[in-house]
Amino acid sequence: MNKRFVAAVALVLGASLGISAVAAERVTPKEAEAMVKRGVAFIKATPRDKAMAEITDPKGQFVDRELYLTVYKMDGTAMAHGANAKFVGKNMMDLRDGNGKEHIRERMEMAKxxxxxxxxxxxxxxxxxxxxxxxxxxxxSDELVVCGGIYKAMN
Known part of the structure; x- marks a missing residue:
């Protein structure tokens, strides 16, 4: 079924049930896992520069609603970022989230x-x-860490 049609139906149903449009279109954990697996396979089957460009493309196949892929080398350097191309090529190891957590550093430690x-x-x-x-x-995957995530609305 066409994704846009499904999204339109979700918006209409969500509105009729009093659910916000954003909540009606939230990405599921299964969708995030499936996209990461597709991304890993794509990287393995595609020349590296082409794969990173496609993953970074905000209109590409690896962006769906708020779900996008990121790819980092183990040293914290962003190789691709579907939400912010300005990160690509930069070492993000010291980046902190809204609560001060060094989430890239933590991610690379987990990947070890x-x-x-x-x-x-x-x-x-x-x-x-x-x-x-x-x-x-x-x-x-090899020396790369490929990620995609879901957002959880704050109440």
Whole structure:
């Protein structure tokens, strides 16, 4: 079924039930995991520069609502970022979330011992422009950590 049609139906149903449009379109954990797995496969099958450009493209196949992929090298350098191309090529190890947590540093530490994991932090939701709790699903693939996450609305 067409994604736009489904989104339109969700908006109408959400409005009729008193649910906000953003809540009606929230990404699920399964969708985040599936996109990360698609991203890992794409990186393995595509020349590195082309893969990183596609993942960074805000209109590309790896952006869906507030879900987008990020790709980091183990040293904290952003190789691709679907929500903010300005991060690409920069070492983000010292970046702190809205609560002061060094979430990139924590992510890289987790990737040293786990091949797949979920991480909690806060980040700017690119759809509603609010700082929200975020859960990021990550998979380590060779020397890269590929992640995509869901936002949780604050009550």
């Amino acid at each position: 011992t786990k091949s797949a994991f979920w991480q909690d932090f806060t980040f700017l939701n690119p759809v509603n422009k609010k700082i929200e709790p975020k859960q990021m699903y990550c998979e380590k």
